[in-house]
Amino acid sequence: MNHNNDELQAIRDGVRALCAEFPAEYWRKIDEEKGFP
Known part of the structure; x- marks a missing residue:
């Protein structure tokens, strides 16, 4: 689960x-x- 959270945070950043x-x-x-940009 942390792996997915880390990936999502990287995308957000x-x-x-x-x-x-x-x-x-x-x-x-x-x-x-x-x-739409």
Whole structure:
């Protein structure tokens, strides 16, 4: 079970790091347009 939790945490960390590369303005625009990044 820990192996799966570790993998999920690694995925979360990777997605978080990737999303952090985009400015907040980008995410606000996507939210306003109800778009998909």
